[in-house]
Amino acid sequence: MRQMDRKKKKKKKKKKKKKKKKKKKKKKKKKKKKKKKVMCRESLVLKWQIQLYQLKVYSALREHLMIILLTNFDDNDGTSMISQREALGDDSEIPKDC
Numbered sequence: 001m002r003q004m005d006r007k008k009k010k011k012k013k014k015k016k017k018k019k020k021k022k023k024k025k026k027k028k029k030k031k032k033k034k035k036k037k038v039m040c041r042e043s044l045v046l047k048w049q050i051q052l053y054q055l056k057v058y059s060a061l062r063e064h065l066m067i068i069l070l071t072n073f074d075d076n077d078g079t080s081m082i083s084q085r086e087a088l089g090d091d092s093e094i095p096k097d098c
Helices: 002-008 041-072 081-088
Strands: none
């Protein structure tokens, strides 16, 4: 009888245990060291040559602009600075096309 009773009893369903999800550990990013740019000798020389050329161009432009300003500038007595320089005997080169 007991056996019969046992069979008749409904088997209890076992509750499945929920698995806990493991938290993923965040990986720390390694900082990359910046490599210093090492310029080879040829590129350095080229860089210096360009800078020197630019300097020459700018200085020539500055001189040219100064000459233009001096030719167009009039004093109170009506004479330009160029004519005053010529009167003083300054023999610096002044382009005639200005």
